[in-house]
Amino acid sequence: MLVHCVMAQDAKGQQQKFSPEKFEADLQAFITKEANLTKQESAKFFPVYREMQSKQRQLFEKQRNHNRVKPADEQGCKKAIMDGDALDIEIKQLQQKYHKRFLEMMPASKVYDILKAEERFHRRMMRNWGRNNRMAPPQK
Secondary structure, X not given: OOOOOOEEEOOOOOEEEOOHHHXXXXXXXXXXXXXXXXXXXXXXXXXXXXXXXHHHHHHHHHHHHHOOOOOXXXXXXXXXXXXXXXXXXXXXXXXXXXXXXXXXXXXXXHHHHHHHHHHHHHHXXXXXXXXXXXXXXXXX
């Protein structure tokens, strides 16, 4: 697994290194609270959720590496587009497979709340990261 080293600021403005373990713990706590999961539901859900995340990370890494360099010819560009589409579909199929497993574990309303909580958590983290890591505009 590739982990990016990101610097963030804590509440006192001190620089902190990104901790994948803390991120995962915060995500789990947020989802548990927002979706009102019981201890039993959390115990059943999160191992399967982490399994899905691990598989997603592998696909996201393939996706990131996929188009690092523009192909030299039309045929190469066409293949790159088609391969990229296939990766997007593979990611969605993986999500669908795991969403079905989640639905076997708990009511649809809980799964819905979990998915929305995950989305909110990531959106907030990106917003906070953006505030703490202002980048200079690209040079012309």
